Amino acid sequence: WTASGDVNLQPMSDEFYMALALDMARHTQGQTGVNPVVGSVVVREGAVVGMGAHLKRGEGHAEVHALHMAGERAAGSTVYVTLEPCSHYGATPPCSKRLIEAGVSRVVVAFEDPNPQVSGRGIAMLREAGITVETGVMEAEARQLNRKFIKFITTGLPFITLKAASTLDGKIATRTGDSKWVTGDAARQIVHTMRHQHAAILVGVNTVIADNPSLTTRLPVPGLSPIRIIVDSKLRIPEEAKVLQAGEEGDQDTIILTTVDHGNPAKQQLLEAKGIRIIPCGEGERVDLQAGLKQLAVSGIPSILVEGGGAISGSFLAEKMIDEVQLFLAPKLIGSGGKDSFGFIGPDMMNDAITLSNLQVTPAGNDLLITGTPSWE
Numbered sequence: 001w002t003a004s005g006d007v008n009l010q011p012m013s014d015e016f017y018m019a020l021a022l023d024m025a026r027h028t029q030g031q032t033g034v035n036p037v038v039g040s041v042v043v044r045e046g047a048v049v050g051m052g053a054h055l056k057r058g059e060g061h062a063e064v065h066a067l068h069m070a071g072e073r074a075a076g077s078t079v080y081v082t083l084e085p086c087s088h089y090g091a092t093p094p095c096s097k098r099l100i101e102a103g104v105s106r107v108v109v110a111f112e113d114p115n116p117q118v119s120g121r122g123i124a125m126l127r128e129a130g131i132t133v134e135t136g137v138m139e140a141e142a143r144q145l146n147r148k149f150i151k152f153i154t155t156g157l158p159f160i161t162l163k164a165a166s167t168l169d170g171k172i173a174t175r176t177g178d179s180k181w182v183t184g185d186a187a188r189q190i191v192h193t194m195r196h197q198h199a200a201i202l203v204g205v206n207t208v209i210a211d212n213p214s215l216t217t218r219l220p221v222p223g224l225s226p227i228r229i230i231v232d233s234k235l236r237i238p239e240e241a242k243v244l245q246a247g248e249e250g251d252q253d254t255i256i257l258t259t260v261d262h263g264n265p266a267k268q269q270l271l272e273a274k275g276i277r278i279i280p281c282g283e284g285e286r287v288d289l290q291a292g293l294k295q296l297a298v299s300g301i302p303s304i305l306v307e308g309g310g311a312i313s314g315s316f317l318a319e320k321m322i323d324e325v326q327l328f329l330a331p332k333l334i335g336s337g338g339k340d341s342f343g344f345i346g347p348d349m350m351n352d353a354i355t356l357s358n359l360q361v362t363p364a365g366n367d368l369l370i371t372g373t374p375s376w377e
């Protein structure tokens with residue numbers, strides 16, 4: 001009966017209220033753009049008097065919503081926030097200033113804001129004003145929840161999730177190229193949730209040619225559809241491809257990463273006339289993925305779900321650009337003629353294999369979902 005459903009969590013502890021703030025933040029994943037997900041709870045004399053979450057970039061921060069709900073009762077309260085309150089004038093005035101003005105007594109923070117514009121200044125402002133500040137409460141959970149924001153704000157590159165769905169022997173299609181379907185419904189539902197939680201989804205042009213996917217989010221209740229990015233070095237994309245048409249809501253964008261030398265200016269013009277953004281990056285035969293990712297980050301894309309196929313997934317792995325792997329495994333075996341899920345030339349020695357840590361194994365219907373973090377040192 002605790003906020004997180006965890007029976008081991010002490011009621012009326014800092015963790016109890018931080019878990020509630022984290023829950024609110026967790027439910028807004030995918031909707032805050034380049035901003036973090038943040039939740040806040042105001043507690044006074046043993047009662048929750050305010051709650052809030054940051055819902056959308058440009059709108060109020062979590063603490064502001066929570067303080068607004070608390071009104072006069074914020075004076076003398078303890079405020080829980082999943083991220084250090086900000087100290088800068090951004091789209092909104094500093095939350096630390098607002099907390100000081102509200103007369104709160106104590107602020108409990110999960111972790112310091114890695115945004116260089118803040119990084120400790122918010123906490124310092126609060127302490128200077130005589131407010132007791134505690135940090136590090138449920139820090140690991142809070143960092144995990146904002147891992148995309150942390151990568152984006154500290155490196156200027158998007159967080160890259162690699163998703164693949166393969167047979168137990170690591171194949172994404174049979175020897176004839178048939179791939180419908182490797183995994184079952186439950187796994188595919190999780191993929192749509194992943195799409196909702198990423199700013200963009202990326203595939204290679206071969207996947208567009210082979211499968212003509214629409215790459216939108218389709219869930220029992222409406223989800224957010226990511227921007228669609230196609231890696232297409234020679235602009236081979238078919239004009240009638242579904243990814244080039246506006247989605248049902250008509251609002252998702254499509255971007256094509258290509259080469260400077262794609263040699264097809266007429267096709268480029270045609271695509272641009274359809275409203276497709278073309279980013280030339282890389283000379284010669286291959287798209288320079290690193291350069292492309294930098295440009296995408298500058299355009300305000302903090303996270304990308306790479307959904308294949310094998311060649312693209314392989315390139316991202318070979319170039320060490322993956323932050324997280326989400327691998328669905330179907331209990332099927334199709335033999336050596338099948339298509340590899342990760343098409344890269346691997347190392348000579350087993351010792352040099354790409355190794356995943358923080359491994360989590362979750363059943364998804366009849367399939368398994370294995371989540372891990374590659375270590376690139």
Ligand code: AOF
Pocket residue numbers: 034035036037038039053054057058059060061062063083084085086089090091092095113115118153
């Ligand atoms: C908070 N509470 O709820 C959020 C914070 O563009 P702005 O003005 O919204 O500022 C965004 C930055 O503010 C973001 O990069 C992060 O450092 C912080 N986000 N801070 O105190 C919140 N969303």
Ligand code: ZN
Pocket residue numbers: 061085086087093094095096
């Ligand atoms: Zn703020």
